[in-house]
Amino acid sequence: MDARVASTRQKIEIYRAGAGQGRLANCPIRSVVQSIFGKWTSLLLSALAEKPYRFGELRRLVPDISQRMLTETLRDLQRDGYVHREVFPTKPPSVEYSLTDLGRSMFDSLQHLLHWAENHHATVVEARARFDATDA
Amino acid sequence: MDARVASTRQKIEIYRAGAGQGRLANCPIRSVVQSIFGKWTSLLLSALAEKPYRFGELRRLVPDISQRMLTETLRDLQRDGYVHREVFPTKPPSVEYSLTDLGRSMFDSLQHLLHWAENHHATVVEARARFDATDA
DNA sequence: CTGTATCCCCTATGATACTG
DNA sequence: CAGTATCATAGGGGATACAG
Numbered sequence: 001m002d003a004r005v006a007s008t009r010q011k012i013e014i015y016r017a018g019a020g021q022g023r024l025a026n027c028p029i030r031s032v033v034q035s036i037f038g039k040w041t042s043l044l045l046s047a048l049a050e051k052p053y054r055f056g057e058l059r060r061l062v063p064d065i066s067q068r069m070l071t072e073t074l075r076d077l078q079r080d081g082y083v084h085r086e087v088f089p090t091k092p093p094s095v096e097y098s099l100t101d102l103g104r105s106m107f108d109s110l111q112h113l114l115h116w117a118e119n120h121h122a123t124v125v126e127a128r129a130r131f132d133a134t135d136a
Numbered sequence: 137m138d139a140r141v142a143s144t145r146q147k148i149e150i151y152r153a154g155a156g157q158g159r160l161a162n163c164p165i166r167s168v169v170q171s172i173f174g175k176w177t178s179l180l181l182s183a184l185a186e187k188p189y190r191f192g193e194l195r196r197l198v199p200d201i202s203q204r205m206l207t208e209t210l211r212d213l214q215r216d217g218y219v220h221r222e223v224f225p226t227k228p229p230s231v232e233y234s235l236t237d238l239g240r241s242m243f244d245s246l247q248h249l250l251h252w253a254e255n256h257h258a259t260v261v262e263a264r265a266r267f268d269a270t271d272a
Numbered sequence: 273c274t275g276t277a278t279c280c281c282c283t284a285t286g287a288t289a290c291t292g
Numbered sequence: 293c294a295g296t297a298t299c300a301t302a303g304g305g306g307a308t309a310c311a312g
Contacts, residue, residue, distance in 0.1 A: 124164075175304080204277095230273065
């Protein structure tokens with residue numbers, strides 16, 4: 001194990017322990033991670049990592065998201081500083097969403113996991129099938 | 137941008153598009169990612185990445201998890217092939233959980249994001265505060 | 273010690289309709 | 293076009309008690 005991995009494990013120990021006794025639920029690391037783990041978050045980030053998109057374009061890119069969740073997820077991403085929202089005073093108005101530097105930084109880390117899932121999802125699905133068949 | 141990043145982006149395009157028209161919700165990549173995104177999943181994985189643990193030890197490591205969710209999350213992790221469950225016929229019985237090779241492989245990728253959150257959560261919390269103050 | 277079985281609640285999400 | 297408002301619902305998750 002190299003030094004970097006050891007360092008990472010030490011920090012993740014902190015993540016697990018939370019922010020202190022009695023405030024585990026308020027651990028800021030958990031809070032940040034959970035917001036990234038939202039149902040539509042990684043999907044929208046992967047779109048915006050490619051290039052900026054307008055509201056309606058995102059809706060077409062992710063056809064099964066409801067308008068409400070698109071609005072809400074984008075607002076949360078903006079609130080956390082991952083996404084920049086720019087309104088163009090055209091008529092009718094158009095709004096463009098793009099990743100901030102913070103968002104790009106975060107997505108670079110998230111991307112490792114998405115990439116893993118793309119490469120190994122078949123293995124996981126097989127494991128599930130085997131488990132379900134065995135226990136019955 | 138190097139070739140590896142370009143390759144990743146291309147695959148994430150597939151992730152976004154899902155498994156095909158009309159079956160977006162059944163996209164296996166989404167399904168695998170969502171299960172990893174469970175509330176307690178990353179926490180338990182980070183514990184088991186360190187060393188195998190028994191049920192009660194995990195409960196003490198993550199004091200605010202309910203017994204029910206601990207059982208359920210561990211079973212899901214086992215079902216997906218990330219965790220191995222070994223029962224020792226002692227009296228009373230003891231059960232040890234450990235990462236499989238697949239689990240270690242997956243956690244290596246997840247770790248990048250957890251590490252990022254550990255290093256940047258303060259920035260995100262500040263961004264939230266600024267957003268909340270600005271809009272009122 | 274390691275779970276199961278219930279009951280319950282609340283939040284995340286969807287569907288639909290309306291607005292600047 | 294880009295949202296908001298409202299209503300409805302499923303299921304994730306907690307608390308508690310029981311069991312092998």
